[in-house]
Amino acid sequence: MTDTVSTTGTTESVADFAARARAWLAENMPRIDAEHPPFTVRAEQSSWDRAKELQKRLYDGGFAGICFPREYGGLGLDFAYQRAFNAECRSYEMPLILNVPTFTICAATILDMGTEAQKRERISAAIRGDEILCQLLSEPSGGSDLAGVITRADRTDGGWVINGAKTWSTSAFAADYGLMLARTDWTVPKHEGLTMFLVPLNAPGITMRRIREVNGNEEFCEEFFDSLVLGDDAVVGEVDNGWEVASRQLYHERRAVGGGSEFASGTGAENANEMPPDHVGLAEATGQADDPRVQELAGRALVRRVVKQHLIDHVARSIADGSLPPNAGTLIRLFHAETTELEVDTALAIAGTAAVVDEGGAAAGLLDVGVRYLSRQTGSLGGGTSEMARNVIGERILGFPRELAADKGIPFNQVKRGRS
Ligand SMILES: Cc1cc2nc3c(=O)[nH]c(=O)nc-3n(C[C@H](O)[C@H](O)[C@H](O)COP(=O)(O)OP(=O)(O)OC[C@H]3O[C@@H](n4cnc5c(N)ncnc54)[C@H](O)[C@@H]3O)c2cc1C
Incomplete structure (x- = not known):
């Protein structure tokens, strides 16, 4: 991509677009106060209301959905324009959540696999800041074996009746629609009898509950479907071909988590809590700045962070030039999870007893270390576990033999499950 004229039909250069964005941002978006950066708590409805409000501003200003097609409410521009915009908006409050x-997972999947009506309605509503989307994939019986879902969708006259349950749905309480994978044919092997549906979350027949996490947050939800009725227009992709849609969704998820999606607008952490821990600051605050053991711990974490950035660049380049398969995004996802754990473990090792989570006993700035420790493993679970990532790397990148699948080729209704 050159920096002059786009291949997308606009005559505005990336540099001119960036200059126009710079002026517009200064006039229209709230500038971040470095002393008091925005603190976005995903579990709070107010954070989502604020994000919608900011998204509406972007839309009204003509800077929303930069890489989504124009017919679905976007600008239809190349990634170079989004990157330029991201560089300009760093010091402004953005609807990052x-x-x-x-955007990066649900709207991207609808764009690839949805009907014309789904694209026109859902993608444009999200770009306007009117609607939020979520993923309804994992079930109480397990999330790793996604093709083994047991939520059922049974055909009726002109539609479907859904019964079953989903869980760990990120921010579903704030969402308007969810992409939900259900089983539509039990007489064929597991990957062949699935269908993806776009579910309106306020429909009768859905009971949603928040899940309380160990760190006190309540961002995840569980949903129970009791004879939820959906029309044929809710089907995404083809009936019984839901695995193709789910695979596309997982592909977009890996790209999103790796930081390589053109559909993400703005960069950086959603709030200060997600910034890498300040190991040097912690060492100073606990009087250990001159301790060689502490310096070594902090140095090891810093090196890992630098290597992570190089790995992201290398893998992104290699996928783009075809020297690594698209599945290689899993390398970034795994390394990201392991780096986050090392960084938080290191912070706890340095802070020691000062990080004890005890309702305010710890020194300012240190309490956060203990709370973060409680949720340090989210990166190695969300979007598929680190074990599953290792399986993908072994089998699909390194070419190792596939793991034995006892249910391969067997009709799903004859597969032994649980205690059966
Ligand atoms: C931050 C976060 C966000 C999430 N957001 C969503 C969301 O929006 N929507 C949604 O549907 N789900 C979401 N999830 C759920 C997530 O996808 C699941 O937690 C994940 O897929 C693992 O499923 P499980 O927890 O049921 O574990 P299980 O599948 O029960 O696995 C249990 C353990 O067994 C291991 N294991 C299982 N199979 C294998 C195998 N074949 N080889 C080796 N090890 C194996 C796993 O690695 C794990 O350690 C989210 C989770 C987190 C932490």
């Missing part, structure tokens, strides 16, 4: 999963 809309990136995952709404």
Whole structure:
């Protein structure tokens, strides 16, 4: 991509677009106060209301959905324009929580696999800041074996009746629609009898509950479907071909988590809590700045962070030039999870007893270390576990033999499950 004229039909250069964005941002978006950066709590409805409000401003200003096609409410521009915009908006408050999963995963999947009506309605509503999307994939019986879902969708006259349950749905309480994978044919092997549906979350027949996490947050939800009725227009892709849609969704999720999606607008952490821990600051605050053991711990974490950035660049380049398969995004996802754990473990090792989570006993700035430790493994679970990532790397990148699948080729209704 050159920096002059786009291949997308606009005559505005990336540099001119960036200059126009710079002026517009200064006039229209709230500038971040470095002393008091925005603190976005995904579990709070107010954070989503604020994100929608900011998204509406972007839309009204003509800077929303930069890489989504014009017919679905976007600008139809190349990634170079989005990158330029991201560089310009770093010091402004942005609706970052809309990136995952709404834009980068759900809208991207609808764009690839949805009907014309789904694209026109859902993608444009999200870009306007009117709607939020979520993923309804994992079930109480397990999330790793996604093709083994047991939520059922049975055909009726002109539609479907859904019964079953989903869980761990990120921010579903704030969402308007969810992409939900259900089983539509039990007489064929597991990957062949699935269908993806776009579910309106306020429909009768859905009971949603928040899940309380160990760190006190309540961002995840579980949903129970009791004879939820959907029309044929809710089907995404083809009936019984839901695995293709789910695979596309997982592909977009890997790209989103790796930071390589053109559909993400704005960069950086959603709030200060997600910034890498300040190991040097912690060492100073606990009087250990001159301790060689502490310096070594902090150095090891810093090196890992630098290597992570190089790995992201290398893998992104290699996928783009075809020297690595698209599945290689899993390398970034795994390394990201392991780096986050090392960084938080290191912070706890340095802070020691000062990080004890005890309702305010710890020194300012240190309490956060203990709370973060409680949720340090989210990166190695969300979007598929680190074990599953290792399986993908072994089998699909390194070419190792596939793991034995006892249910391969067997009709799903004859597969032994649980205690059966
Ligand atoms: C931050 C976060 C966000 C999430 N958001 C969503 C969301 O929006 N929507 C949604 O549907 N789900 C979501 N999830 C759920 C997530 O997808 C699941 O937690 C994940 O897929 C694992 O499923 P499980 O927890 O049921 O574990 P299980 O599948 O029960 O696995 C249990 C353990 O067994 C291991 N294991 C299982 N199979 C294998 C195998 N074949 N080889 C080796 N090890 C194996 C796993 O690695 C794991 O350690 C989210 C989870 C987190 C932490």
